[in-house]
Structure formats: structure tokens, C-alpha cells
Amino acid sequence: MHSLVLDIAGTLSSAANLFVVAAGLTLVFGAMRIINMAHGSFYMYGAFAVTTVLGVSAGWRFWLALLAGAAVAAAAGLLVEVTVIRRLYDAEHLTQLLATYAVLLILADIAQRVWGTGYRAVTPPAVLASGVDVAGVQVPRYELFVICAGVLVGVALWVMLARTRFGWLLRAAVQDPESIATAGINLTRLRTGVFVFGAFLAGLGGALTAPLQSIAPGMDASIIVSVFIVVTIGGLGSVPGAAIGALIIGLAQTLGAEFFASWAASLIYLIMIVVLAIRPWGLLGVPER
Amino acid sequence: MHTDSLAISAEHDQVRQDRRSGNATAGTAAAAIVVVLLALAGLLWSPAALANLQEALGLVLFAVATNLLLGYGGLVSFAQAAFYGIGAYGIAIGWLHGQLPFWLGAAAGIAASAVAAVVVGAISLRTRRLYFALLTLAFTQLFFVIADNQGGLTNGATGIFGAMVPTWLAEPRGGYYFTLAVVVVVTLACYAIVVSPFGLTLKAIRDNRERAEALGVNVFRHQLAAFVISAVGCAIAGCLFAIYSQSASPDLLSWTNSGEPIFMAVLGGMDTFLGPVAGAIVYFYAHLYLTEHVADWQLVLGLLLLVIVLFKPAGLAGIGADLSRAANRLRARAGRRA
Amino acid sequence: MTAMTASQPLLEARDVRKVYGGFAAVGGVDMVVHRATVHALIGPNGAGKTTFFRLLTGEAKPTSGRILLDGADISGRPPHIIARRGMTQTFQITSLFRRLTSLESVQLAMLAAAGRTGRLWGRAAAAYREAALALLDSVGLADFALTQSGALSHGDQRALEIALALATRPRLLLMDEPTAGMSPAETQRIVQLVSGLVRRDGLTVVLSEHDVDVVFGVSDTVTVLHQGQVIASGDPAAVRSDARVSTVYLGEGS
Numbered sequence: 001m002h003s004l005v006l007d008i009a010g011t012l013s014s015a016a017n018l019f020v021v022a023a024g025l026t027l028v029f030g031a032m033r034i035i036n037m038a039h040g041s042f043y044m045y046g047a048f049a050v051t052t053v054l055g056v057s058a059g060w061r062f063w064l065a066l067l068a069g070a071a072v073a074a075a076a077g078l079l080v081e082v083t084v085i086r087r088l089y090d091a092e093h094l095t096q097l098l099a100t101y102a103v104l105l106i107l108a109d110i111a112q113r114v115w116g117t118g119y120r121a122v123t124p125p126a127v128l129a130s131g132v133d134v135a136g137v138q139v140p141r142y143e144l145f146v147i148c149a150g151v152l153v154g155v156a157l158w159v160m161l162a163r164t165r166f167g168w169l170l171r172a173a174v175q176d177p178e179s180i181a182t183a184g185i186n187l188t189r190l191r192t193g194v195f196v197f198g199a200f201l202a203g204l205g206g207a208l209t210a211p212l213q214s215i216a217p218g219m220d221a222s223i224i225v226s227v228f229i230v231v232t233i234g235g236l237g238s239v240p241g242a243a244i245g246a247l248i249i250g251l252a253q254t255l256g257a258e259f260f261a262s263w264a265a266s267l268i269y270l271i272m273i274v275v276l277a278i279r280p281w282g283l284l285g286v287p288e289r
Numbered sequence: 290m291h292t293d294s295l296a297i298s299a300e301h302d303q304v305r306q307d308r309r310s311g312n313a314t315a316g317t318a319a320a321a322i323v324v325v326l327l328a329l330a331g332l333l334w335s336p337a338a339l340a341n342l343q344e345a346l347g348l349v350l351f352a353v354a355t356n357l358l359l360g361y362g363g364l365v366s367f368a369q370a371a372f373y374g375i376g377a378y379g380i381a382i383g384w385l386h387g388q389l390p391f392w393l394g395a396a397a398g399i400a401a402s403a404v405a406a407v408v409v410g411a412i413s414l415r416t417r418r419l420y421f422a423l424l425t426l427a428f429t430q431l432f433f434v435i436a437d438n439q440g441g442l443t444n445g446a447t448g449i450f451g452a453m454v455p456t457w458l459a460e461p462r463g464g465y466y467f468t469l470a471v472v473v474v475v476t477l478a479c480y481a482i483v484v485s486p487f488g489l490t491l492k493a494i495r496d497n498r499e500r501a502e503a504l505g506v507n508v509f510r511h512q513l514a515a516f517v518i519s520a521v522g523c524a525i526a527g528c529l530f531a532i533y534s535q536s537a538s539p540d541l542l543s544w545t546n547s548g549e550p551i552f553m554a555v556l557g558g559m560d561t562f563l564g565p566v567a568g569a570i571v572y573f574y575a576h577l578y579l580t581e582h583v584a585d586w587q588l589v590l591g592l593l594l595l596v597i598v599l600f601k602p603a604g605l606a607g608i609g610a611d612l613s614r615a616a617n618r619l620r621a622r623a624g625r626r627a
Numbered sequence: 628m629t630a631m632t633a634s635q636p637l638l639e640a641r642d643v644r645k646v647y648g649g650f651a652a653v654g655g656v657d658m659v660v661h662r663a664t665v666h667a668l669i670g671p672n673g674a675g676k677t678t679f680f681r682l683l684t685g686e687a688k689p690t691s692g693r694i695l696l697d698g699a700d701i702s703g704r705p706p707h708i709i710a711r712r713g714m715t716q717t718f719q720i721t722s723l724f725r726r727l728t729s730l731e732s733v734q735l736a737m738l739a740a741a742g743r744t745g746r747l748w749g750r751a752a753a754a755y756r757e758a759a760l761a762l763l764d765s766v767g768l769a770d771f772a773l774t775q776s777g778a779l780s781h782g783d784q785r786a787l788e789i790a791l792a793l794a795t796r797p798r799l800l801l802m803d804e805p806t807a808g809m810s811p812a813e814t815q816r817i818v819q820l821v822s823g824l825v826r827r828d829g830l831t832v833v834l835s836e837h838d839v840d841v842v843f844g845v846s847d848t849v850t851v852l853h854q855g856q857v858i859a860s861g862d863p864a865a866v867r868s869d870a871r872v873s874t875v876y877l878g879e880g881s
Contacts, residue, residue: 229427
């Protein structure tokens with residue numbers, strides 16, 4: 001019972017975090033068919049920015065730090081879009097993969113210049129530091145916070161996609177790109193906006209999980225694999241798909257550690273292989289146009 | 290479907306036209322000269338310099354084998370690191386657990402890679418483009434996790450180290466000449482494959498899969514064969530690494546290691562056979578120099594890759610073609626004036 | 628210009644029907660194609676030409692009726708089987724191997740026809756080289772043997788299309804709107820090419836066309852489809868002056 005509650009909390013919080021980051025990647029791909037290997041770099045920048053704003057202690061500045069993290073990532077996203085991404089819109093997949101991988105290398109180097117090569121850690125703010133009694137088990141409050149944040153982001157995304165103009169444009173870009181072109185929308189600005197938004201989400205994810213892990217170079221390469229798996233399982237371009245994918249992977253990561261011991265880490269890859277073997281375009285994806 | 294960006298397709302077409310205008314014979318002559326020079330270097334260079342060159346040659350094979358799939362097959366895969374690593378672990382595990390002589394371990398590693406390639410290829414090749422790449426990524430990470438976790442077999446994250454090759458192979462000149470011989474022979478074999486009917490079919494599938502199918506070509510089987518052949522080449526390169534470093538470790542199998550031969554092939558020019566050769570050597574020595582003298586080597590490599598991918602996608606081969614065309618124009622102008 | 632009447636027709640369609648839901652796209656079509664002739668299939672949009680063609684190539688199965696190739700029943704057989712029996716088609720939208728030269732493309736088609744694409748030994752450059760060059764010559768591409776397909780002009784690409792279809796040495800070539808989108812000069816070239824292949828090499832051609840002048844210039848037999856039915860068939864002069872044909876084409880800009 002004890003470990004079950006903790007497992008569920010752990011699963012949901014990693015799922016929530018993965019969802020936030022994956023939603024950014026899947027939206028960018030869905031709207032612009034860009035596969036961005038540097039998406040994990042924005043995640044890393046979000047986490048590192050939090051460490052800068054907070055020093056090591058936390059407090060009311062924590063909420064500022066979260067926003068700052070997401071904002072720094074968004075700024076990096078803007079820079080990357082303007083210099084590199086906008087040359088990739090009609091390019092082959094290999095070109096996109098290589099160019100965004102190059103961006104990953106460059107951003108990694110800059111990160112090391114700014115934040116050094118060692119690892120950093122932050123602690124959650126006092127109000128979120130203790131545990132909460134759930135069914136007789138002490139669950140870390142911060143994990144619950146991450147879960148709530150994930151749900152909030154999900155709801156906000158849903159509202160944005162369904163109700164706002166930007167969301168409408170985004171959905172049109174995913175489902176019917178020709179209509180955008182003919183409606184006289186400024187395609188360049190829309191693309192920049194979508195990419196920056198994706199980077200913002202990645203940075204937000206990084207900022208949210210900053211207190212839960214050690215922040216060090218290499219975070220970018222390791223998170224990108226999990227995010228790719230989540231997005232692929234869910235279907236490229238589908239935000240609900242990203243949510244489902246995140247849940248599956250979050251489950252696999254927690255349960256894997258419990259039940260599969262040394263094979264645990266391989267579980268997520270096996271799942272991805274099985275899902276793609278059965279449904280080659282992911283659970284909620286559509287066949288490539 | 291994606292259309293090529295105009296710059297990229299124009300670059301590629303130009304390189305291929307130039308190839309046909311006689312640069313092929315020039316390439317063969319140059320290659321022969323290079324091999325002779327490499328053989329001489331074995332006699333003249335210092336052991337330290339030879340050790341570097343030996344490592345570079347292994348990477349040359351890795352890049353050539355990868356480009357069979359990338360440039361000729363048109364398939365972007367992340368699996369080459371897995372096959373490279375399995376090759377290396379063949380020798381290492383054979384030595385650690387079975388006291389096998391290196392060539393037997395190598396044979397086992399290469400065979401295991403081929404089998405793995407059949408499985409990975411059979412599943413992955415049923416998907417297309419991006420999903421194919423991501424599936425191969427998943428498989429590679431799977432193999433990485435196995436190498437990292439199955440301590441009983443692979444010694445886990447620490448890897449396997451030890452005197453796994455005989456002394457004549459471990460010492461500089463012996464190791465160097467052996468590596469040179471293997472690389473030359475396997476590269477020639479790859480070349481034979483590329484100019485064969487099979488190679489032509491691969492290129493046709495790359496250019497227009499549907500039309501090839503309409504002509505009666507079994508695309509899946511051809512691509513699977515190319516996948517396995519490339520894997521075997523990568524496995525041999527991995528064995529050469531084990532011979533050079535007398536070690537095998539899990540990060541050989543990480544997906545970022547798959548990116549390196551792709552980078553080398555693109556740098557050198559993935560439309561030509563010898564492009565990856567040049568790319569591998571330039572990349573190796575640039576990386577060596579940069580990591581020793583420049584703190585921001587990642588930045589430099591990243592910028593270099595970016596510039597090539599965006600502006601000179603035909604790589605060094607493309608630049609070489611540009612130069613030779615410019616030289617021809619100068620010669621023509623000089624001829625007219627005379 | 629007489630067909631070889633000594634032997635049976637090369638291609639025969641007997642009361643072929645294709646019904647989608649309640650709608651008869653092709654409703655009881657008879658067609659007879661003799662060896663070494665050009666047989667044109669014309670009709671306004673929606674007449675059923677495309678559907679009928681797909682029935683011939685095997686992409687679609689007839690609901691009823693029979694299609695005979697040299698006496699053998701090929702109704703409903705899949706495309707690659709029909710291709711192996713000697714009937715190939717050119718595609719309306721040019722679909723070539725952009726980075727392969729004309730010569731390599733034809734060599735590849737020949738290798739594929741012979742099932743030799745898996746050969747890991749030998750040089751592709753030598754495979755069927757003489758035959759491929761001869762074929763390129765017959766479609767007027769001898770000078771462009773070493774040019775990449777992607778670099779050819781539109782007319783040359785169409786010629787290469789035809790060469791690829793001919794690489795398997797078919798007895799009958801189906802051409803779906805071969806002069807679509809062509810300039811008058813290019814159209815003439817294709818027309819002369821087709822005539823030459825038929826008169827000189829004994830090829831049989833069935834083509835569907837919108838360009839009525841082309842049709843009446845090059846064909847030996849013309850079949851007119853309207854709403855899935857044959858309304859006229861015979862030699863060009865007779866069909867041209869047929870009252871029903873003029874009615875159908877009145878107001879049809881082609």
C-alpha cells in the first residue's frame with residue numbers, strides 16, 4: 001500500500017513532466033513538420049535558469065524562477081528559430097535532424113560556458129517541501145504540485161487550442177496547412193510563434209522538475225529520447241496523444257523499477273517498438289502526408 | 290511529402306554530374322595513391338601518430354558502412370552504433386568469458402550483429418522515414434541498456450578492459466597494418482556492392498520507391514539486405530575499435546555515437562563513395578585538435594555541421610567539385626588568351 | 628495500315644462492367660485491339676476511360692465481363708502478373724528516378740524485368756548496356772543517355788517514361804493521356820515516336836486521350852466512351868463523322 005501510493009504519485013508526476021515537454025515537441029512537429037533534436041536543450045535551459053534565479057535556497061522567488069526558466073527557454077527558442085529553423089521548413093528529414101543536432105551541440109556548449117560543467121541542485125520552496133498525507137502515506141508535496149501543474153498545462157492547452165485565435169491557427173496548421181496560406185496569415189510570424197511556444201513548454205517542464213533531479217550537462221540528450229518516445233507513441237502532432245504517451249512511459253519508468261529490475265530501462269523502448277509495430281504512426285497519429 | 294530544398298538538390302545533382310564527367314577515374318587514382326601513402330606511413334611514423342591513424346581508419350570504415358545505408362539507400366538510421374558496439378563486445382565478451390582468440394570473438398560479434406540487423410531491419414523497415422529513424426533509435430537504446438545493465442555478460446557500465454588481442458596486434462605497427470588491410474579490403478567490397486546491380490537498385494529505390502515497386506522490385510527485401518550489409522560493415526569497424534583500444538563499453542552503443550558516422554558522411558559528401566572516407570579523417574583529426582586546443586570544441590563542431598548542412602550539403606566532395614570546376618574555367622580562359 | 632487479321636486480336640474486352648455501389652462506371656464495354664495497331668480510347672470527362680484503363684492494368688477488378696490478352700483470361704489479375712504477361716503502362720504523371728541517368732534507368736528496368744536486381748557482383752554499368760542504348764535510341768534519347776533523369780526536359784522525360792515501359796519488351800503498351808500538358812512540338816514528337824514503334828517494331832498501343840486531333844492523326848481504331856458505354860468504334864474517319872460522337876463532344880473543349 002505504501003509503495004503503491006508512492007508509485008502512483010511518482011508515475012503521475014513524471015508523466016506530468018513528460019507531458020509538458022512532449023506537448024511542445026508534438027505541437028511544433030504537427031504544425032510545421034519540424035523534428036527538433038534540440039528540444040531537450042530548451043528543457044535543460046529552463047532547469048539551469050531556475051538554479052540561477054534561486055541560488056540554492058528557495059522562497060517566494062520560486063514562482064519567479066519557474067517563469068524565468070520558461071522565459072529563458074523561449075528566448076533561446078526565438079533565437080534558434082530565426083537563425084536556423086526557418087531554413088528547414090521544406091528540407092529533408094536528414095537535414096532537419098542534422099541541423100537541429102548541431103544546434104544541440106552549440107546550445108550545450110553555451111550552457112557549459114554560462115553554467116559550468118558540474119551539476120547543480122535546487123530545493124523546492126518551503127511551502128512545497130514537506131509531505132502530504134495520502135491514504136496514510138507521506139507523499140512529497142512537490143510531486144503533487146508537478147502533477148497539478150501538468151494537469152493545469154493540459155487544460156490550458158486544451159482551452160487555447162479550442163478557444164483562442166492562436167490555437168485555431170495552430171490546429172489549422174496541423175490539419176489543413178493550405179487554408180493558412182490562402183487566408184493571408186503571416187506564415188513566418190505564426191511559425192516563429194509556434195516554435196517559441198514549444199520551447200516555452202520545454203523550458204517550463206525543465207523548470208518544474210528542477211527540484212526533483214540533479215541538473216547537469218547531458219540532460220538535453222537524455223530527456224530528448226524519452227520525449228521522442230512519448231511523442232511517437234502518442235502520434236506526432238497530437239496533444240492528447242502526448243498525454244497518453246506520457247502516462248504510458250511514466251508508468252513504465254516507475255513500474256519498471258519495481259518489477260523488472262535490471263531490465264527496467266529497456267521497457268520504454270520495448271513499448272515503443274511494440275506500439276509502432278502495430279500502429280506505425282502512433283496511437284493517435286495520422287499517416288504521414 | 291517533403292520536397293528537397295532547392296539548394297540541396299541542386300548541390301547533389303551537380304556533384305553527380307561532375308562524377309560522370311571523368312572525376313571517377315581521378316578518384317580511383319587518388320585512392321590508390323592514398324593507400325600507398327598509408328602503407329608507407331606505417332614504416333615511417335611514430336607509434337603515437339600511428340595509433341591515431343589506426344583509430345581514424347576504423348572510423349573510415351564505420352563511415353563508409355553507414356553511408357551504404359544513408360547515401361545509397363536513402364535511409365536515416367540510428368542503429369549503426371548498436372552494430373558497431375556488438376562487434377566490439379564480440380571480441381571483449383569472447384575474451385572475458387570464453388578466452389576466445391580475437392578472431393573468433395570477432396566472428397561471433399559480426400554474426401550477432403547480422404542477426405540483430407535482420408531483426409531490427411525486419412521490424413523497422415515496415416515503417417517510413419521519421420518513424421523508421423525513431424524505431425532504430427529505440428532499438429539502439431535497447432541494446433545500450435542491455436550492455437549497461439547486464440553486468441553478468443557485459444560487465445555493466447564499467448565496460449570490459451584487458452589484453453584481449455595478441456601482442457603482435459596490440460603493438461603499434463602490427464595493429465596499424467592489420468587495421469589498414471581490413472579497412473582497404475572491406476571498403477573495396479563495399480565499392481563492389483555499390484557499383485553492382487544491387488547498388489543501382491538501391492539508388493533507384495532511394496530516388497523513387499513507388500516507381501521501383503511498379504517495375505517489380507521488392508523494395509523491402511532490398512532495403513533489408515542493405516541494412517544487414519551496412520550492419521556487418523559497422524560491426525567490423527567495431528571489432529577494429531576493440532583491437533585498437535582493447536576495450537568495449539556501453540557508450541559505444543548510445544544513439545549519439547550513431548550520429549558521428551552520419552556527421553562524417555555528410556561532412557565528406559554522402560553522394561560520393563569516397564566522401565565518407567575524407568569526412569571521417571577530417572572529422573577525426575579536427576576533433577582531436579579541437580578537444581586538445583579549444584575549450585569550446587562542441588561549439589566549433591556544431592557550427593561546422595550547421596554551415597555544411599545549410600549551405601554546402603554536398604560536403605567536402607561538393608567543395609572539391611566546385612574547386613575543380615573553377616580550375617577548369619581558369620584553364621579555359623588561359624587557353625583562350627594563349 | 629491493315630491489322631494482322633491472320634491471328635486473334637491481342638487484347639479483347641467482352642462485356643466488361645465495373646459497378647461502384649449502384650453506379651455503373653463502366654457498363655458493358657466491348658473492345659477489340661489487333662496486333663501492331665494504335666487503338667485510341669476517347670470520351671469526355673467521367674466517360675469511364677480512367678476506370679476502364681484501371682480494369683485493363685489490373686489496378687481494379689471488373690464486376691463482370693472478361694478481359695483477354697492474346698486469348699488468355701487476365702480479368703481481375705494483379706498488375707505485376709499482367710505486366711509479366713506482356714502488358715505494361717506509362718503513367719500520366721511522370722515518375723522517374725531523378726538522380727539516375729536515362730541509361731541507368733532503362734538498365735534498372737531491364738534488370739528488374741529479369742529479376743536480377745539483387746546481384747551483388749558484376750557492374751551495373753555493363754548490364755544490358757547495348758539493349759538499353761538501343762532502346763533509348765528508339766525513343767530519341769540517344770544523346771541523353773548519360774544525363775540525369777531530373778535534368779531532362781519535360782518532353783524528354785515523357786520519352787524516358789515510354790522507354791521504361793518498353794524495357795520489359797511488352798507486347799501491348801497502355802498509355803494514359805500521353806500528351807497531357809505538352810506543347811504542340813512535344814506532342815508531335817510523342818506521336819511520331821509511337822507511330823514509329825508500332826510500324827517498325829510491331830508494338831501494339833492502347834491510349835486514352837483528350838487531344839482529339841492527336842487521336843485522329845495517329846490511331847488505326849478509335850473507340851468512343853460516353854457514360855460508361857461505347858457509342859462508336861471503328862476507323863477514325865467513320866467515327867469522326869458519326870453523329871452521336873459530335874453530339875457528345877458538342878461544347879466539350881479538349
